[in-house]
Amino acid sequence: MRLFIRVFLLMQIIAVPLRAQYVVQGVVTDSLTREPLPYTSVYLKGTTEGGMTDDRGVFSFKTYRPEARLVISAVGYNEYTRLIHPARGERIKVALAPATYALNEVLVKPKRERYKKKDNPAVEFVRKMIEHKDDYSPDERDFWQRERYEKMTFAINNFDSVKQQKWLYRKFKFLTDYVDTSTVTGKPVLAVSNRELLATDYYRKSPHSEKQWVKARRQAGVDEMLSQQGMEQAISVTMTDVDIYRNNITLFTNKFVSPLSSMGPSFYKYYLMDTLTVAGKPCVDLTFVPFNSESFGFTGHLYVMLDSTYFVRRVVMNFPQKINLNFVDYMKIEQNFDRAEDGTRQLMNESITTEFKLVDNSDGIYAKRDVYYQDYAYEPAADALQVFRKPEKVIEGMDASAHPDAYWDANRLAEVSRKETSVDKMMAQLRSYPVYYWTEKVLKVLFTGYIPAPKEKAPLFYIGMMNTTISGNALEGVRVRAGGMTTAWLNPHLFGRGYVAYGFRDERVKGLAELEYSFHKKKEYANEFPIHSLKLRYLSDVNQYGQHYLYTSQDNVFLALKRQKDDRIGYQRKAELTYTNEFHSGFSFQLTTRLRKDESSRLIPFVKQDAGDEFVKSISTSELELKLRYAPNEKFFQTQWNRFPVSLDAPVFTLTHTMAAKGVLGGDYAYHYTEAGFQKRFWFSAFGYTDVILKAGKVWNKVPFPLLIIPNANLSYTIQPESYSLMNAMEFMNDEYASWDVTYFLNGFLFNRIPLLKKLKWREVLSCRGIYGNLSDKNNPEFSEGLFAFPAGSTTMGHTPYVEVGVGIENILKVLRVDYVWRLTYRDLPNIDKSGLRISLHMTF
Secondary structure: OHHHHHHHHHHHHHOOOOOOOOEEEEEEEEOOOOOEOOOOEEEEOOOOOEEEOOOOOEEEEEOOOOOEEEEEEOOOEOOEEEEEOHHHOOEEEEEEOEOOEEEOOEEEOOOOOOOOOOOOHHHHHHHHHHHOOOOOOHHHOOEEEEEEEEEEEEEEOOOOHHHHOOHHHHOOHHHHHHEEEOOOOOOEEEEEEEEEEEEEEEEEOOOOEEEEEEEEEEEEEHHHHOOHHHHHHHHHOOOOOOOOOOOEEEEOOEEEEOOOOOOHHHHEEEEEEEEEEEOOEEEEEEEEEEOOOOOOOOEEEEEEEOOOOOOEEEEEEEOOOOOOOOOEEEEEEEEEEEEOOOOOEEEEEEEEEEEEOOOOOOOOEEEEEEEEEEEEEOOOOOOHHHHHHOOOOEEEOOOOOOOOHHHHHHHOOOOOOOHHHOHHHHHHHHHOOHHHHHHHHHHHHHHHOEEEEOOOOOOOEEEEOHHHOEEEEOOOEEEEEEEEEEOOOOOOOEEEEEEEEEEOOOOEEEEEEEEEEEOOOOOOOOOOOOOEEEEEEEEEEEEEOOOOOOOOOOOOHHHOOEOOOOOOEEEEEEEEEEEEEEOOOOEEEEEEEEEEEEEOOOOOOEEEOOOOOEEEOEEEEEEEEEEEEEOOOOEEEEOOOOEEEEEOOOOEEEEEEEEEOOOOOOOOOOEEEEEEEEEEEEEOHHHOEEEEEEEEEEEOOOOOHHHOEOOOEOOEOEOOOOOEOOOOOOOEOEOEEEEEEEEEEOOOOOHHHOOOHHHOOOEEEEEEEEEEEEOOHHHOOOOOOOOEOOOOOOEOOOOOOEEEEEEEEEEEOOOEEEEEEEEOOOOOOOOOOOEEEEEEEOOOO
């Protein structure tokens, strides 16, 4: 998701919203279905200025009047009138309300209608469709396969002659040679990214398995600067295959209620419209709209055959005009089905057209994804079953991206225009201009955090991350850092990475050095899935006790502002040898041998209080750690350094055990530590979703406090998952714990029903996180000898868990989330925050 938003922002920067003055333009649609209304009269009242909409409902004409009254009228619709200001350059969108009309037993009144489900023939018809939706389903067959051709284009929208004359584009006059016309909206568009895929899809019912064999893939455009594997993952959860026969349809990282969902009759209003012919067959037009136009559903039409099979021949769906969805101004899905000789339904083609807008009154980005299918087969050939022996779901050779134009011309399943396949040539011309070349380089650094060197394409190494260059804390004072990493273009098997940091207060050099050998040949980065590697790592840096930076770096400059003094800091050195093996099933394991040294500092002294307050400079441990992880169907976007989940729908199970031996390689302690975790997003269809993170762990032996379990305190004002916003660092010491982090995103379920609030498109967030911990007497320095005294302010939990709850609003200005958090327990401890406001950037669809 983060990647898709970044690409979207990048394209928005290129498509700077520049509007033409004194041009009246817009689109007219049906308020019920949002379908365009062609040949509709549009004029300024009291003048001769105006015109007609085209076959796509679009109108445009010029006027000298800075203010006028616009009138739109069409036969069968209520007349529309409003005051407009052409000088402001607004793009007008009008949804005409149909006049009241009757269809058999169903009375349709788009405004103030009295819709009834009882004795409604449309509802009964849909219920029959839902009962029979598995009839003739290809997934009821033991096997099927089909050929797939997919193309996807991102383009600057409405790239007309007026925009071409603006100063931003005037320098690049050659761009007019690449302007195309959208077959859906009829607008002129300038493609800035193009992707194509040729593949074979395979399905097996038992044991269930779905595979895709990629024969050829290529991409060109502004998104070349980002990870190809990451882009594929991001697109797979934003504009992906649509199955109307499932209860929920995943688009733009959200779940939308399908018109054939089991809860459809409670979510949608259905209308039986006219009968018409589709592909030579008589069909009934079943129209549907959600009861609540802000909810996550569709408006549209199902064209159902009139032969008692309830077979859907064609689908046309849009988002409701008032849907509480960010950045998506328009979306249209079209699907066409056919039947095999035995009646099995076959999807023949699918199209998703989207117009993205960062802000209103801009043209934004046009995106279109077309998929074509042919050559369905239901009896496996001898070599087809071999596909299911492959562990990966998407099987792709290293040469899949190396096919020439002649191969594509010979194997595409649909015709493409010259302009659709010339994005690479256009980008080459653009990059020959220094102003564009350097702008693209700067944007790449901003989006990725790294500087490629020594060349832009196929860099041998990256310098970064840049947001860690300068930071600060109570121990080091001002801290500076510089680092980098090698890429697969230097060596596809051997990778090095590291950094050097220096604190001006403690005058001490820190750093990281890694050398990793990958048994798999990599395309770009070492952490590409699947990882099968052996890594040698040495780290010498500060250790911020009670703060575990799970989703960012500890010296990220954006976390420098703290709500409390960050003075729980010591030093740590670790030398590790790690073997990692990831499998396509989602299972992975990691085996690490580690020499660890925890060193005290002036802020965190190690003092044995039962030995005359003896000061201990450091402690050492020699550890062996085994980590098991299972995350089936996990999808993530990976940067040069980290991985970020694209979707949290997949469950993640983890189990880790660490053991240390006393006297081995200088180890001072023998101990065992076990930790288990579970994470998943649960969807409630139209009622939003909940992210759940559960963890539990136990230290089995007697150890000093640096080896105990210290809950993750968040000292910043930002919202961070798996951390406690109102807990102090090292406030609690535990040797066993169980924790939860539950966040419920209502997606505007309540606010969408409040007349004034629903215009803001805010969304509700409820959260509850807590930890139930315990410290046994053997690890408590008050009851056990030979342990270090706890730092001032540290305590233990009683029989009450630590709990904090939050109420928040996200989608403020489309980019902000604000939570107010309360601490429910341990409120009588000194120097604590009982409540507070927390904020984060949270851009979602």
